[in-house]
Amino acid sequence: MIRTLIWLLIWALATQGLIDYRDYHDEFLPRFLSLENASDDNLLLPFNTTRTPGSKESLEIQKLIKNFYDGLESPWELEEDSFENKGLNFNNLVYTLGANSSSYVVLSAHYDSKVEPEGFIGATDSAASCAILLYVSRFLDAFYQNGNSSLSDEKNGDVGFKIVFFDGEESLKQWTAEDSLYGSRHLASKWIEQGLIDKIHLFVLLDLLGSNPAPIRSYFRETHEAYERLASLESTLFKSPPQLDPMDHSILQLNGPSIDDDHIPFYRAGVPVLHLIPWPFPSFWHTLQDDFNHLQQNEIDKWAVLLSEFLVEESSGFADRL
Template structure:
C-alpha cells in the first residue's frame, strides 16, 4: 500500500519534529477543542461491511479469484446506485493486466463534486502468503460502504459526492516505483482530465489504513494545505482532534495523480500499523487488528468535512471554480 523513501513498506517520510518540539518545551497547554453538533458515524456497521468484504474475498491480487469476488461484491452492493465500472488494461512488470475502478455517484443540488476514495485490491507480489489486507484496502472499503448507506438515507444537499474504489494502487513488483504503482488513479485522473470531469472536482479525500485500533492519522505534506486544515477543523469540531495530524509525513498514494493536475487533495492515512509498523504488508494484517471505534472517528470526521466543504469553510472556496 505504501512507498516511503523508495521502500514499498511505506510511502512516507516521517518527521519527529512535533515530538522533539514538545520534549524541548516541556508541558504545553493546548487549546480546548470546540465541538459543534454533528451526526456520529456508525463505525460498527462499517466494520461489519469490512468483515464481509474481507472474509468473502480473501487475497485480492490481480488475476486472482479473490479480486474477481471483490469486484462482484462491490457491483452487488452498489447495484441500485449510479455505479460505473471503469475498465482498463495496464502494462505491468507481470504483463498486461485488466483492472477495474468503480465510481459511485450520489448527485447533489449544487455544482461541484467531492470525491471520497480508497483502493480495494491487495499486492500481487504478496500472492504467496495469506495477505488479506484487512486494514490495507479492506477497512476503507467498508468505511465507504457505510458512507454510501448514509448518503442513500440523506442524499447530498450541496455538492455531489462520488465514491471511488481504485484497482491497481499497489505495485505489482516488490519495489514501488512511479511506473509500477497507482495504476487505477493514474488512469482515472488522466481520463477525467481529458473529458473535462476533473474541473468539477472541488475536493478529493483519499482514505487509507484508518481502521487500526491504535489510530494516529498523520499530516501529509503532499496534500493541499487548506484541505488538510479543513479536515483538522472537522476533527476538532467533532471532538476527535487528538487522532489527527500530530506527526507529519510525505506520502505517495492514490491522491498524487490528482494533486499533479491541480485538484485539492488530502490523504487521510495512518501509516504506522502495528508495533514498528510490523503488520503492514504481512499476513498479520487481519480483521482482529481493526476497531469500530477507529472507523467511527474516521467516518465522523470525513462526513463533517463534507459539511464544511458544502458551507465553503476553506480558503480554497471549493464551491467555486479553481
C-alpha cells in the first residue's frame, strides 16, 4: 500500500512536469524534426542520404552529429569508438551527460545504412531514430540548463545519460553473427573491459520507427516494468491508438532475444534492454522503398516527445523507488 502511494505521488509530480514541458515540444518540433522545413536547424533531413560505413556520406553525418553536440550548452562528453574490420573504418559516437554518474540510461540507434541495394536510404532503418536521438539530447540539454535537476559533473549518485550512434549494424553482404552488429559488438566488448557495462541502468534501442504506427511489443521480462512506464506515458500524452500494450505478453513468453539488433551484445552481458522496434517489420524493410516518402510526421513527433519525457522520468530513479 505504501509502495503504491509513493508511486502515485511520484507520478503526480512527474505528470505536472510533463504538462509544463509540452510548450517546448510545441515550439521546437516543427523546427528541428520537420519533413518539410529545410532550415539549417533541421535535424532530420540531413539523414536523407546513404550512410554506408567509411563512405563520404557517413563522414558527413558524423560531422553533423559532432557539430550538433558542440552547439549544446551542457557538458556532453564525446567518446569515439573507432576501429577497422574487413577493410572498412567504423566509428561509434557516444555522448555522455553526467560523466560521474553512478548509473546510466543509454539511448541508442544505428546511423549506418545498408550497402545493398545500392542507394538504400533506410529512413526508418534508422535515419529517423538518429534524428530523434538528437532532438532528445537537445531536450535534455534544455531541461538541465533550466535547473530542473541536480545532474552535474560534480555530483555522483545521479542517473546520467549516454546517447549512442552505432556504426555497422547492417551486414556488408549477408547477415551472420560475424557480418552484422560491428559497432555494438565492439563497443560492448570495450565497456565490459572498462567495467562500464555494470553501470547501465537501462539500455534503450530505437529501430524502424517513424512510419505507419505498428505494435511495439515488450520483448524482455527484465524490462517489462520500464515498458509499462513508457506505455503509461504514451496513453497520458497521446489520444491516438497506442502502439505499446503492456498486456501483450506474446513475445515475453519466449524469454530471450527474438530479433537480432544492436542490443544483443549488451543483453548477453546482462544489461537490461528495452527494444523499441515494431513487430512485424514494415513491409518495405530493407528495400529501396524505405525512404523519406514513407515517414510520417506525427510518428516522428510522437517518439521525440515520448522518449524525451521518458528519459527525464527515468533519471528520477523510478525503478529504484518502486
